[in-house]
Amino acid sequence: MAYEAELQVAMAATLAAAKLCQKVQAEIPKALEKKDRTPVTIADYGSQALICRAIAAAFPNDAIVGEEDAVALRSAEQADTLVHVAQQVRELVPDAGTQDVLNWIDRGNGTVGDRFWTLDPIDGTKGFLRGEQYAIALALVEAGEIKVGVLGCPNLTEDIETGAGTRGLLFLAVRGKGAQLLPFGSQAARPIRVVDPDDAANLRFVESVESAHGDPARQAAIAKAAGIASPSLRIDSQCKYGAVASGQAALYLRLPSPKTPGYRENIWDHAAGAIVVEEAGGRVTDMFGEPLEWHKGAKMLNNQGVVVSNGPIHDAVISALGI
Ligand SMILES: Nc1ncnc2c1ncn2[C@@H]1O[C@H](COP(=O)(O)OS(=O)(=O)O)[C@@H](OP(=O)(O)O)[C@H]1O
Ligand SMILES: [Mg+2]
Ligand SMILES: [Mg+2]
Numbered sequence: 424m425a426y427e428a429e430l431q432v433a434m435a436a437t438l439a440a441a442k443l444c445q446k447v448q449a450e451i452p453k454a455l456e457k458k459d460r461t462p463v464t465i466a467d468y469g470s471q472a473l474i475c476r477a478i479a480a481a482f483p484n485d486a487i488v489g490e491e492d493a494v495a496l497r498s499a500e501q502a503d504t505l506v507h508v509a510q511q512v513r514e515l516v517p518d519a520g521t522q523d524v525l526n527w528i529d530r531g532n533g534t535v536g537d538r539f540w541t542l543d544p545i546d547g548t549k550g551f552l553r554g555e556q557y558a559i560a561l562a563l564v565e566a567g568e569i570k571v572g573v574l575g576c577p578n579l580t581e582d583i584e585t586g587a588g589t590r591g592l593l594f595l596a597v598r599g600k601g602a603q604l605l606p607f608g609s610q611a612a613r614p615i616r617v618v619d620p621d622d623a624a625n626l627r628f629v630e631s632v633e634s635a636h637g638d639p640a641r642q643a644a645i646a647k648a649a650g651i652a653s654p655s656l657r658i659d660s661q662c663k664y665g666a667v668a669s670g671q672a673a674l675y676l677r678l679p680s681p682k683t684p685g686y687r688e689n690i691w692d693h694a695a696g697a698i699v700v701e702e703a704g705g706r707v708t709d710m711f712g713e714p715l716e717w718h719k720g721a722k723m724l725n726n727q728g729v730v731v732s733n734g735p736i737h738d739a740v741i742s743a744l745g746i
C-alpha cells in the first residue's frame with residue numbers, strides 16, 4: 424500500500440511518545456509558560472524528541488513542522504527541565520544524549536514545503552495538566568494534501584461518554600484507504616465510520632473544554648440550528664476529531680473566540696484529526712465552508728473557525744453560520 428512505510432513509522436513513534444506522556448502525566452507534571460503564555464511540559468518536549476528522532480531516521484529528507492522548539496531548554500534557567508526531559512527520553516531510547524534530545528526537538532523547526540510532516544507532540548496540554556484528555560498528533564502533507572494521519576489518544580476510551588472499553592486509542596488514516604481505530608495493546612485495527620444521520624443517540628456535538636478556544640454560546644446555537652438539541656460533550660484536544668470519526672459525535676465546532684477574534688489555527692492542531700475524519704466519511708472546512716490550507720504556512724492565515732462533521736449535516740451548519 425502507498426504510504427505503508429510512513430504509516431508504520433508514524434504509528435510506532437506515536438505509541439512510544441504516548442508511553443512517555445502516560446508516565447509523565449501519572450507523575451503530575453509542572454507546567455512551564457511559553458512566550459505566548461500557553462503551557463508546555465517535559466512531556467511535550469519528550470514526545471517531540473521521540474517522534475522527530477524516528478522520522479529523521481526513517482525519512483532523513485523530510486521536514487517536520489512541530490509545535491515546540493528547544494530554545495528555552497538550551498537556556499541556563501531551564502537546565503533542570505532539560506535533565507528531566509532527557510531522563511524521560513532515555514527510558515525509551517537508552518543511549519540518547521542530552522545534545523541528541525535538543526537536536527531532535529529542533530528537528531521540528533522545519534518549514535512547510537512540497538512534502539513535510541506536522542506534529543503536535545501534546546495537543547491539549549491544558550487537558551494533559553488537568554489529568555484529562557490530550558492527543559499526540561502527527562500528519563504527512565504532500566502537494567498541499569494530507570496523506571497520512573496518526574492520532575494517539577492515551578486517555579480516550581472506546582465509549583467516549585461512559586468511559587467503557589479499552590483506554591488508549593490510536594486513530595489512523597491514509598488518503599483513499601479509509602480510517603481505522605487501533606486500541607493500544609491490540610494487534611488488530613478496525614475500520615471506523617462517521618455517524619449515520621438516523622442514529623439519533625450519537626447526533627451530539629463536541630467542543631473544547633477551554634471556553635477561550637472557541638465561542639461556546641454561538642456553537643450551541645449553531646448546533647441547535649443544525650438539528651442537534653442535546654448539550655455538547657466537551658473534550659480536550661484533537662480527541663474531538665476521534666469522536667466524530669468513530670461515529671460518537673456528528674459535529675465538532677470551533678468558532679473564533681470573541682476574546683481572540685484575530686486568532687488563526689495552527690496546522691498541527693488539525694491535520695492528523697482532519698484526515699482521520701475525512702477518511703471515515705466526514706467533512707472538514709473552515710466556518711465559511713472553505714477547505715483548510717495545509718501548505719501555506721504553520722498558521723492557516725486564510726481560514727477562520729473549523730467545522731468538522733459527519734458530512735450530511737455540514738451544509739446546514741455552514742448555512743446556519745449565515746455567511
Ligand atoms: N485563542 C485560541 N483559539 C483557538 N485555539 C487556541 C487558542 N489558544 C490556544 N489554542 C489552541 O488550542 C489547542 C488546544 O485545543 P483544544 O481547545 O481542543 O483543547 S483544550 O480544551 O485546550 O485542552 C492548543 O494546542 P496545544 O498548545 O497543543 O495544547 C492551542 O494551539
Ligand atoms: Mg495543539
Ligand atoms: Mg501542543
Ligand SMILES: [Mg+2]
Nearest residue numbers: 461462490548
Ligand atoms: Mg501548546
